[in-house]
Amino acid sequence: MNRPPLILRLKVSGQRKRCSLWLPLFLVWLVLAAIAIALLPLILIAVAILWPFGWGKLLFFFWPPFLGVLCALRGLEVDVKQGSRIKLISFR
Numbered sequence: 347m348n349r350p351p352l353i354l355r356l357k358v359s360g361q362r363k364r365c366s367l368w369l370p371l372f373l374v375w376l377v378l379a380a381i382a383i384a385l386l387p388l389i390l391i392a393v394a395i396l397w398p399f400g401w402g403k404l405l406f407f408f409w410p411p412f413l414g415v416l417c418a419l420r421g422l423e424v425d426v427k428q429g430s431r432i433k434l435i436s437f438r
Contacts, residue, residue, distance in 0.1 A: 348417035350375060351437035359432045371437075 354369040389405070396402035424435040 348414075348420060350413075350417050351420040351422075353438045355434070355436040355438065357432070357434040357436075361430050 350371070352370070352372045352375075354371050356365075356367045356369070358365045393402040393405050396405065419437045422435075422437045424433075426433045
C-alpha cells in the first residue's frame, strides 16, 4: 500500500526573486488523524441516520478512494515554466 506524502516543496522564481518553501505534511496528517478519531462516533451516527436516503452510503464509501488519491500524490511534481518564471510543486 502506498503512503501519503510527508513533505510538500514549493518553489517560485522570477527575474529577481526566488522563494523555496518546504512544508512538513506529516504534522498535518497527525492533526487530521486526531480529528478523525475524535469525530468517528459522530460520523458513524450520521452514516446510520442517512443510510436509508442513500447519503450514508456516499459517506461510508467515500473514504477508501479519497485515501487512495491522497496516497497517490507521493512523487507528483508540477513544474511550470513561463518565460523566466518557474513554479514547482513537489510532493515527497
